[in-house]
Amino acid sequence: SQTIHQWPATLVQPVGSPLSLECTVEGTSNPNLYWYRQAAGRGLQLLFYSIGIDQISSEVPQNLSASRPQDRQFILSSKKLLLSDSGFYLCAWSVMTGTQYFGPGTRLTVL
Amino acid sequence: GENVEQHPSTLSVQEGDSAVIKCTYSDSASNYFPWYKQELGKRPQLIIDIRSNVGEKKDQRIAVTLNKTAKHFSLHITETQPEDSAVYFCAVDIGAGSYQLTFGKGTKLSVIP
Numbered sequence: 630s631q632t633i634h635q636w637p638a639t640l641v642q643p644v645g646s647p648l649s650l651e652c653t654v655e656g657t658s659n660p661n662l663y664w665y666r667q668a669a670g671r672g673l674q675l676l677f678y679s680i681g682i683d684q685i686s687s688e689v690p691q692n693l694s695a696s697r698p699q700d701r702q703f704i705l706s707s708k709k710l711l712l713s714d715s716g717f718y719l720c721a722w723s724v725m726t727g728t729q730y731f732g733p734g735t736r737l738t739v740l
Numbered sequence: 741g742e743n744v745e746q747h748p749s750t751l752s753v754q755e756g757d758s759a760v761i762k763c764t765y766s767d768s769a770s771n772y773f774p775w776y777k778q779e780l781g782k783r784p785q786l787i788i789d790i791r792s793n794v795g796e797k798k799d800q801r802i803a804v805t806l807n808k809t810a811k812h813f814s815l816h817i818t819e820t821q822p823e824d825s826a827v828y829f830c831a832v833d834i835g836a837g838s839y840q841l842t843f844g845k846g847t848k849l850s851v852i853p
Contacts (some may be wrong), residue, residue, distance in 0.1 A: 661839045663840075671846075672843055672844070672845040673766065673784070673829065673843045674839065676828045678839060678840060680839060719783060723839060725840070727774075727833050728774060728786060729774075729786075729831075730786070731783040731785070733781050733782075733783055
């Protein structure tokens with residue numbers, strides 16, 4: 630069966646520091662991968678999606694970037710965090726059926 | 741792009757009563773309509789979904805109905821229980837074989853014992 634992992638689970642970072650969040654999927658090949666951000670009490674904002682290695686689309690302009698160095702690995706990065714980057718970061722995967730399955734998330738607090 | 745409206749934003753029901761959440765969408769090419777449940781501090785989890793060739797789907801106490809002509813679909817929860825308390829999100833695929841979903845803003849359901 631398929632599983633999705635994210636780490637770290639929680640992170641507290643100062644403003645201006647770099648960021649790297651990692652997501653890996655097991656049990657499937659060539660998945661579509663997604664990064665979402667959820668602000669406290671709010672909905673899901675799609676940040677990036679990828680249909681293959683080095684094929685990444687950005688949905689919103691921001692100081693974040695994404696990379697997919699391997700088929701089942703998706704990384705979210707920033708060179709300098711802003712206060713507004715705080716939130717719950719969710720990675721998700723899907724195959725051709727369209728159903729998206731979410732990882733456990735990373736709770737990021739920028740101070 | 742696809743626009744998804746979800747109502748109500750909050751809903752309180754007595755335990756045992758039914759709850760209904762409705763979503764409307766704009767793109768007639770959309771074909772896939774999932775519902776997710778998110779408990780506090782946890783990931784959204786798929787609870788039921790429906791595709792455009794079906795008008796209704798049921799799974800125990802949960803059902804989803806779809807009206808493609810009117811471009812709306814609804815989540816129905818019967819015999820609500822306290823563990824049904826959560827935020828529920830509807831979603832719609834962007835259509836034309838897209839890999840993306842557009843999510844509604846969510847409904848916070850509270851089931852009062």
